[in-house]
Amino acid sequence: PEEVPAPSTSDKESTSDDSKAAAGVQRLTDDVVVPVRGIQRIMVKSMEASLSIPHFNLMEEYDMTQMADFRNELKAVAETRDIRLSYMPILIKATSLALFRFPGLNGHINADATEVTQKASHNISVAMDTPRGLLVPVIKDVQNKSILEVAQDLVRLQELGKNNKLGEKELSGATFTLSNIGAIGGTYASPVIPSPTLVIGAIGKIQTLPRFRDERDPDAGVYPAKMMNISWAADHRVVDGATMARFSNQLKQYIESPSSMVSDLH
Numbered sequence: 001p002e003e004v005p006a007p008s009t010s011d012k013e014s015t016s017d018d019s020k021a022a023a024g025v026q027r028l029t030d031d032v033v034v035p036v037r038g039i040q041r042i043m044v045k046s047m048e049a050s051l052s053i054p055h056f057n058l059m060e061e062y063d064m065t066q067m068a069d070f071r072n073e074l075k076a077v078a079e080t081r082d083i084r085l086s087y088m089p090i091l092i093k094a095t096s097l098a099l100f101r102f103p104g105l106n107g108h109i110n111a112d113a114t115e116v117t118q119k120a121s122h123n124i125s126v127a128m129d130t131p132r133g134l135l136v137p138v139i140k141d142v143q144n145k146s147i148l149e150v151a152q153d154l155v156r157l158q159e160l161g162k163n164n165k166l167g168e169k170e171l172s173g174a175t176f177t178l179s180n181i182g183a184i185g186g187t188y189a190s191p192v193i194p195s196p197t198l199v200i201g202a203i204g205k206i207q208t209l210p211r212f213r214d215e216r217d218p219d220a221g222v223y224p225a226k227m228m229n230i231s232w233a234a235d236h237r238v239v240d241g242a243t244m245a246r247f248s249n250q251l252k253q254y255i256e257s258p259s260s261m262v263s264d265l266h
């Protein structure tokens with residue numbers, strides 16, 4: 001094996017080592033074998049199960065400019081009730097509203113692909129980056145909850161995740177999945193459908209980009225739009241591309257025009 005230099009004891013060098021450690025820099029002095037255990041072992045199994053699903057991908061950009069104002073107004077209301085409101089609860093609720101028009105996307109497929117169960121509950125799971133790794137806890141019955149109730153559930157699950165307390169109760173029963181990878185970084189993704197559900201959407205980072213005020217009239221000028229991409233993956237054995245595109249259009253309408261979303265809230 002490579003000879004490892006003895007650690008320096010000089011003050012100057014140890015300060016530099018400390019600052020590298022603080023910056024997350026790790027220079028391995030030898031190869032390290034890392035056993036795949038625990039949550040990662042479960043990830044191996046679930047990803048292998050997902051491999052048997054023929055994935056259809058569709059990517060679309062949504063203009064969040066109006067949604068940003070809507071969220072700021074709602075955030076102020078949420079703060080008076082001690083609730084933290086990111087974009088996620090609004091996206092989750094909008095997804096549930098769109099699923100009312102596309103029940104075939106919310107459910108499970110059986111093992112031999114002879115039956116799809118369309119679920120009455122919109123149990124939307126959210127991919128979470130936790131100290132134990134990727135976990136996907138579920139917000140149950142989104143169809144019966146307000147945006148602020150969804151926000152409370154999300155924060156509760158995030159806290160459980162941070163404290164390694166997410167269990168079977170929180171991690172089971174998903175009917176549809178959203179993954180906000182943009183919270184960390186990245187604009188597009190090719191997400192993997194958690195078997196036996198049918199659809200996952202990966203949310204990209206919201207970016208300020210120039211867009212035409214009126215697509216039919218380029219002379220009307222451009223404005224600084226807040227753009228967000230969503231990358232969908234659907235089980236192409238039972239979900240066709242046209243259905244996925246129509247669902248995405250419906251969600252896009254709710255996101256781009258929050259008043260259309262509010263008018264469909266019930």
Ligand code: CAO
Binds near residue numbers: 085086088154158180
């Ligand atoms: N673009 C821009 N800003 C974003 C954003 C995005 N896509 N997503 C979140 N933000 C903002 C939030 O609005 C918040 O800012 P404010 O204070 O102004 O509200 C801030 O970033 C922090 O958000 P958050 O991460 O605490 O909360 P969230 O509800 O948006 O997301 C969660 C929660 C759990 C989805 C997220 O923390 C997380 O873990 N994401 C990673 C998911 C992941 O790993 N996916 C990959 C799966 S495959 O391996």
